[in-house]
Structure formats: structure tokens, C-alpha cells
Amino acid sequence: MISDLVLVPASGAPLAGDLVVPGPVRSVVVIAEGSSSSRGSSRDRALADTFHRAGMGTLLLDLLTELEKRADARSAGHLFDVPFLAQRLVAAIDWLDQRPETADVPVCLFGADTSALLAAAERPQRVSAVVIRGGRADLTYDALQGVRAPVLFIIGGDDETDPRTNQEAAAQLGAPSEVHVVRGATHLFHEPGAFEEIAAAARQWFDSHLGSGHRSA
Numbered sequence: 600m601i602s603d604l605v606l607v608p609a610s611g612a613p614l615a616g617d618l619v620v621p622g623p624v625r626s627v628v629v630i631a632e633g634s635s636s637s638r639g640s641s642r643d644r645a646l647a648d649t650f651h652r653a654g655m656g657t658l659l660l661d662l663l664t665e666l667e668k669r670a671d672a673r674s675a676g677h678l679f680d681v682p683f684l685a686q687r688l689v690a691a692i693d694w695l696d697q698r699p700e701t702a703d704v705p706v707c708l709f710g711a712d713t714s715a716l717l718a719a720a721e722r723p724q725r726v727s728a729v730v731i732r733g734g735r736a737d738l739t740y741d742a743l744q745g746v747r748a749p750v751l752f753i754i755g756g757d758d759e760t761d762p763r764t765n766q767e768a769a770a771q772l773g774a775p776s777e778v779h780v781v782r783g784a785t786h787l788f789h790e791p792g793a794f795e796e797i798a799a800a801a802r803q804w805f806d807s808h809l810g811s812g813h814r815s816a
Contacts, residue, residue: 685717720745755784
């Protein structure tokens with residue numbers, strides 16, 4: 600089992616990450632849950648454990664450096680800068696390509712913002728499946744036609760934001776897509792049992808679509 604604290608080079612700013620490859624894996628899931636989130640959150644650790652038990656590797660990634668996070672806390676400058684965050688994800692996908700234990704392994708993306716959709720559009724031969732948890736899909740409408748990987752949108756049934764944005768995005772995708780509604784959950788999914796449902800739905804989605812977009816070995 601490989602478990603490493605890693606630095607992923609991205610636009611001249613090394614990004615901290617935790618790479619876990621529990622033996623031979625069927626895929627590696629990049630978990631990047633937003634501009635200000637931390638890979639050390641208990642929810643993301645539990646999510647990664649769900650994927651490990653299913654025979655998947657994980658890269659828990661902070662999309663911002665600590666300095667950028669502090670600046671973002673004041674200005675929210677990166678909060679809706681989807682292209683910027685997407686380029687960080689693309690850098691992580693390319694970095695996985697360079698490591699011997701993940702070079703030929705299908706990549707899946709799990710995120711709480713829609714930068715994962717842009718990254719999937721830029722690396723269609725490497726990304727097999729995408730799960731978006733409560734993201735703003737209306738920020739990436741222009742790129743949706745370039746997405747080839749199957750996409751699962753997970754939304755809260757009691758989310759205060761407009762749920763139609765993700766439903767409209769799913770309708771525009773050329774790739775297979777679904778909208779999974781977590782009943783009784785609000786935007787941050789803090790309700791009891793909500794995140795466990797998210798983890799189960801994401802694992803099943805990735806399991807069902809391994810190999811959909813990655814290149815042949």
C-alpha cells in the first residue's frame with residue numbers, strides 16, 4: 600500500500616495532497632472539494648475510505664496553497680474562478696500520469712464545484728467519470744459539450760439554491776449523466792446520513808463507469 604504526502608506542481612504553486620494507492624487499483628479518485636476546503640476534513644477522509652474499500656486509490660488535494668486560502672478568506676477571489684481551479688485539477692491529472700503506480704490507471708473526479716467538468720473536458724482520454732456535489736453547473740455551461748466522461752450531479756432535496764442549474768447542465772451534456780437527489784439535505788449536506796448517501800452514490804457511479812473515458816493501456 601502506498602500512502603504519501605505529496606506536492607503536486609501546478610502553475611508554479613505546489614499543491615498539498617495525500618495519495619493513497621492500496622495495492623493494485625481499478626481507478627484513482629481525485630477528491631478536490633472546493634477552493635477553500637482542506638483535504639484533512641473528516642468528511643473527505645471518510646469519503647476516501649469508502650473508495651479504498653471498493654478497490655480505488657485516492658488523491659485528496661487542496662486546490663489552493665495556504666497563502667491563497669488566507670487571501671480567499673478575505674476576498675473570495677477564487678471561490679467562483681472555475682477556470683483557475685480547473686487548471687489546478689488538470690495539473691493533478693497530468694501529475695498522476697507521471698507516477699508509475701497511477702500512470703495507466705483510470706482517473707475519476709469528485710468535487711464540490713464544477714471545475715471538475717472543465718478538467719474532464721480538457722483531459723477526455725484520462726477521466727473516466729465525474730461526480731459533482733452541489734456545484735454551480737451554470738458556471739461551466741460553455742464547456743459542457745466537451746465533456747466525454749459520465750457525470751453524476753448530487754444535490755440536496757432542500758437546497759436553498761436553484762436546483763434547475765444542475766438539471767439543465769445534465770440535459771446539455773453529450774455524455775451519460777444523472778441527477779441524484781439527497782432527500783431532506785441542504786446545500787452543505789450536514790444532515791445526518793447525507794454524506795454517507797453521497798459516498799455510496801459516488802462509489803456506485805465510479806464503479807459503473809470505469810473505463811468510459813480513459814485511454815487504452
